[in-house]
Amino acid sequence: MSQGFAISIQVNALRYPTKQAQPVLQDLVMQLPAQQWTCLLGRSGCGKTSILRKLAGLLEDAEWRGDIQADGQGLSGNIAYMAQQDLLLPWLSVLDNVCIAERLQGRSLSQDTRAKALSLLQKVGLREHAERYPHALSGGMRQRVALARTLLQERPIVLMDEPFSALDAVTRHKLQSLSFDLLKGKTVLLVTHDPQEAVRLGHQIYVMEGTPASAHLLPDLHTDPPRQLDERSAELQTYILRRLGGEHG
Ligand SMILES: Nc1ncnc2c1ncn2[C@@H]1O[C@H](COP(=O)(O)OP(=O)(O)OP(=O)(O)O)[C@@H](O)[C@H]1O
Numbered sequence: 618m619s620q621g622f623a624i625s626i627q628v629n630a631l632r633y634p635t636k637q638a639q640p641v642l643q644d645l646v647m648q649l650p651a652q653q654w655t656c657l658l659g660r661s662g663c664g665k666t667s668i669l670r671k672l673a674g675l676l677e678d679a680e681w682r683g684d685i686q687a688d689g690q691g692l693s694g695n696i697a698y699m700a701q702q703d704l705l706l707p708w709l710s711v712l713d714n715v716c717i718a719e720r721l722q723g724r725s726l727s728q729d730t731r732a733k734a735l736s737l738l739q740k741v742g743l744r745e746h747a748e749r750y751p752h753a754l755s756g757g758m759r760q761r762v763a764l765a766r767t768l769l770q771e772r773p774i775v776l777m778d779e780p781f782s783a784l785d786a787v788t789r790h791k792l793q794s795l796s797f798d799l800l801k802g803k804t805v806l807l808v809t810h811d812p813q814e815a816v817r818l819g820h821q822i823y824v825m826e827g828t829p830a831s832a833h834l835l836p837d838l839h840t841d842p843p844r845q846l847d848e849r850s851a852e853l854q855t856y857i858l859r860r861l862g863g864e865h866g
Pocket of ligand 1 (some may be wrong): 666
């Protein structure tokens with residue numbers, strides 16, 4: 618299994634051409650430790666997705682000044698990216714969408730990949746929907762297909778943009794645990810609006826603040842994830858909410 622490596626991100630400035638007046642991000646520094654989960658929170662529109670898109674090599678529409686160091690390795694080909702939109706292909710079945718990486722390489726589906734994909738679909742509760750098409754699924758089901766697709770890819774770096782947002786509370790909890798188990802050894806960057814999710818899953822947590830935004834690392838979290846929802850976790854959530862609340866004025 619490919620092990621995740623550390624990434625260091627420095628953004629001097631990131632600006633979209635339509636927002637000439639001021640950058641979206643400025644003087645932002647983040648360290649993603651190898652094989653750990655980093656959670657990123659921040660008000661809507663502060664630039665979280667832009668960071669993920671930059672790491673995934675998909676930020677062609679913005680002006681960027683900064684530096685990304687990836688522990689001596691290239692990022693290209695090493696990243697699995699679960700975007701906010703599920704990006705399922707409507708003409709492919711659920712199973713083929715999960716196996717899209719192999720399909721895109723022009724290979725026919727191997728028995729091994731098919732078996733892994735079906736096992737993942739079982740784990741996300743969609744085994745009996747494997748032959749259906751995306752239009753027949755609910756938003757939460759589509760999100761679970763996208764999650765299975767991400768989990769199937771053997772990439773050392775995993776970027777996830779609100780992967781659990783469309784799920785009911787019980788399913789969300791279950792799939793957080795599943796993802797945490799299956800992504801052991803990967804370097805994960807998870808964008809979320811949910812302080813509880815960040816506290817449960819993050820080895821470290823960044824909160825984005827300011828306009829233009831920069832990122833602030835929460836002080837020592839003391840314990841390793843996945844964390845129980847105990848008194849200490851509740852305090853941390855309150856602290857995060859207060860910091861996010863400050864951003865809303
Ligand atoms: N292609 C683009 N062209 C112009 N502006 C853009 C583009 N993409 C994003 N923006 C703007 O840049 C800012 C940051 O967007 P981004 O999607 O990174 O924020 P976000 O923190 O992920 O938001 P959310 O939490 O709502 O998903 C927003 O003001 C957005 O309107």
